[in-house]
Amino acid sequence: MAVGRAGGYVVQACSLCAAQRGTRSPAWLILPDPWHVCLRHQRWTDNSRSIRRPYIDLRPLREVVQAQQRLNRVVKRLGPVAARWVQADAYSILAHSGCPYRPEKVRQWNQLAVELGEQRVRPLAQFGWLALLTWDLAWLEVRRLSGALSKAEHREWLPRVSRRYGYRLAGPLAIWHGQHRPLAHDYLTVVRSGQPLSKWIRDEMSKATRHALPSPLTSLEDSTCLPWVRLPDSMDRLFL
């Protein structure tokens, strides 16, 4: 169930978290993404309205929990705004390249897709890739946005990271890399501060970083500086 890209998605809340707050289930959240990971209770909820399967148990899906923990570490390093930029770019690269399931996991994901539907399972199945790629982009971005990325570090990043992901991602990664060259100034301190910024600084920064400041409900599709995101109908936005 989608409200719209700028307006967020209506996602079911973790019922155990809701109960702790004295709220009856189903309770709904409005979030920028059509999914939510509750690390405390190890549950994945999404914008499905299924009553039979309101959440997906992550206890047997350890890699999804680890992926969320990895994304949280990126937020710690970059702050929420710049972390959102890199996650959005990672999302766009994956959307472009159609990252496949890991071979050793294909059976597990296919089994879950039979139970829950392909559309519901796909973001979950690709979440590990999303977190890993976000982490690798963040390595470069944390240096670049601080104005501390050397030309040599920038140059060496591409072959190192491309090797990890194989030929499918080589092209889109090269384009991302070309768009994220070393910067002369530290923008990260300003972005991390969360202070309201003057229009002049905002414009200057978005010209340099190629990203605008997102609102709390801006979707990943609208936060990327890359051109490839799937923008078909709202149901299809469950795609990665």
Ligand SMILES: [Zn+2]
């Ligand atoms: Zn919970």
